[in-house]
Amino acid sequence: MFLSVFEMFKVGIGPSSSHTMGPMVAAARFMAALADQNITPVRVQVRLLGSLAFTGKGHATDRACILGLAGFSPQTFDPVRANMVFDAICTDHVLPDTGIAFDPSIDLIFDYDTPSHGHANAMEIRAVGVSGVLLLCETYYSIGGGFVLTADEFEQAQSQDASARSDVPYPFQSSLEMLDMAQSAGLSIAQMKRANEVSRMSAADLDRGIAQIWSTMNACLERGLAGDGILPGGLAVKRRARGIYVNLQELQHSNLAPPHIVNDWISAYAMAVNEENAAGGQVVTAPTNGAAGVIPACIRYWLDHVPQADPAQLPDFLLTAAAIGGLIKHNASISGAECGCQAEVGSASAMAAAGMCAVLGGTPAQVENAAEIALEHHLGMTCDPVAGLVQVPCIERNGLGAIKAVAAASLALHGDGSHLVPLDSAIATLWQTGRDMSDKYKETSLGGLAVNIPNC
Numbered sequence: 001m002f003l004s005v006f007e008m009f010k011v012g013i014g015p016s017s018s019h020t021m022g023p024m025v026a027a028a029r030f031m032a033a034l035a036d037q038n039i040t041p042v043r044v045q046v047r048l049l050g051s052l053a054f055t056g057k058g059h060a061t062d063r064a065c066i067l068g069l070a071g072f073s074p075q076t077f078d079p080v081r082a083n084m085v086f087d088a089i090c091t092d093h094v095l096p097d098t099g100i101a102f103d104p105s106i107d108l109i110f111d112y113d114t115p116s117h118g119h120a121n122a123m124e125i126r127a128v129g130v131s132g133v134l135l136l137c138e139t140y141y142s143i144g145g146g147f148v149l150t151a152d153e154f155e156q157a158q159s160q161d162a163s164a165r166s167d168v169p170y171p172f173q174s175s176l177e178m179l180d181m182a183q184s185a186g187l188s189i190a191q192m193k194r195a196n197e198v199s200r201m202s203a204a205d206l207d208r209g210i211a212q213i214w215s216t217m218n219a220c221l222e223r224g225l226a227g228d229g230i231l232p233g234g235l236a237v238k239r240r241a242r243g244i245y246v247n248l249q250e251l252q253h254s255n256l257a258p259p260h261i262v263n264d265w266i267s268a269y270a271m272a273v274n275e276e277n278a279a280g281g282q283v284v285t286a287p288t289n290g291a292a293g294v295i296p297a298c299i300r301y302w303l304d305h306v307p308q309a310d311p312a313q314l315p316d317f318l319l320t321a322a323a324i325g326g327l328i329k330h331n332a333s334i335s336g337a338e339c340g341c342q343a344e345v346g347s348a349s350a351m352a353a354a355g356m357c358a359v360l361g362g363t364p365a366q367v368e369n370a371a372e373i374a375l376e377h378h379l380g381m382t383c384d385p386v387a388g389l390v391q392v393p394c395i396e397r398n399g400l401g402a403i404k405a406v407a408a409a410s411l412a413l414h415g416d417g418s419h420l421v422p423l424d425s426a427i428a429t430l431w432q433t434g435r436d437m438s439d440k441y442k443e444t445s446l447g448g449l450a451v452n453i454p455n456c
Contacts, residue, residue: 050116
């Protein structure tokens with residue numbers, strides 16, 4: 001099993017990796033397929049199913065689909081040009097430079113009744129010719145973290161031999177294998193992950209890419225700390241990270257500041273990122289947009305508040321986190337629509353705990369223990385966004401996920417790495433719990449806080 005650090009950490013746009021980035025990618029893929037097959041339809045139609053239908057409007061899924069059909073990509077997204085193109089399509093009902101008809105009011109359908117038989121995040125795109133002849137039809141699944149598979153690709157992935165090995169030096173598929181390989185090779189988890197990465201790319205490209213990941217994460221965090229006002233979407237949620245940050249700066253050198261104020265710093269950093277995400281800004285999936293604040297908050301806390309923190313160790317943090325995230329995605333899920341928020345903030349907290357433990361000097365066993373502690377104490381967490389927006393409870397939940405990650409790393413460092421529950425068991429429990437969880441608690445806004453907050 002091999003998932004690159006650049007698959008776990010992707011540069012994209014908010015508010016959701018699965019509901020915004022994924023549909024944009026799927027729509028663009030469909031248009032590319034039309035070009036590859038020399039198909040020129042009269043009209044294109046999109047049908048959103050499952051969680052994409054139930055919470056799509058709150059996640060700007062409709063807008064993402066339209067812009068994807070127009071050729072936009074999350075990685076190179078230009079918001080100014082996007083606004084112009086989006087307005088033109090809504091007015092003219094034609095996809096730019098194609099002559100293909102697309103009227104969002106009739107060609108983009110939120111289907112709340114048809115069940116999705118694959119992943120919970122499903123969308124069907126159709127190319128229609130003269131007299132309504134169907135020229136091409138494809139179903140896409142947005143499986144979390146910006147990953148997109150066609151129905152055929154999804155079926156193939158489900159049937160793949162789980163024991164198949166990737167052609168990398170350290171192809172661990174479980175935390176047990178990861179620890180065994182680390183012990184045999186005398187390497188850290190980050191060193192094994194680096195060896196796997198440089199078997200596919202140059203070391204220079206890897207280092208540049210990792211530096212870009214952190215630069216983008218930190219830029220998002222800084223924008224969030226400077227941002228003010230009300231978040232879009234209709235809930236009138238006020239940005240709070242800037243106010244918290246200003247207050248903390250005033251208290252920083254005060255003898256009146258209590259020791260637990262460090263939790264407020266961590267929360268402010270995480271909330272800053274997720275307020276930017278909620279506003280549709282540029283973020284890095286970590287491993288998803290909805291959980292994008294946890295890892296950068298922990299890194300920023302480590303760099304700014306932990307004595308002797310060395311920025312040169314940043315790659316070790318991110319490589320270790322990516323290794324843990326890859327195990328969770330491979331053996332369970334990082335999708336809130338599939339397994340609830342335990343798969344998003346829970347996964348992010350486990351990844352952050354592992355990265356934090358690694359840069360604080362933890363052994364591979366201690367790192368694995370840190371990840372397990374963080375994940376274990378998110379198990380069962382539902383995904384219940386109010387009004388389908390990645391705001392309540394998502395923004396504060398990132399802060400608490402980051403605090404748990406730091407606490408988990410600290411607890412693991414106080415031990416020798418031995419513990420009763422292995423990370424593999426926590427990951428298996430995440431998957432089983434997610435499969436048993438009622439659909440109304442998995443990013444449909446049909447249960448939990450989404451229906452128990454009055455006047456929403």
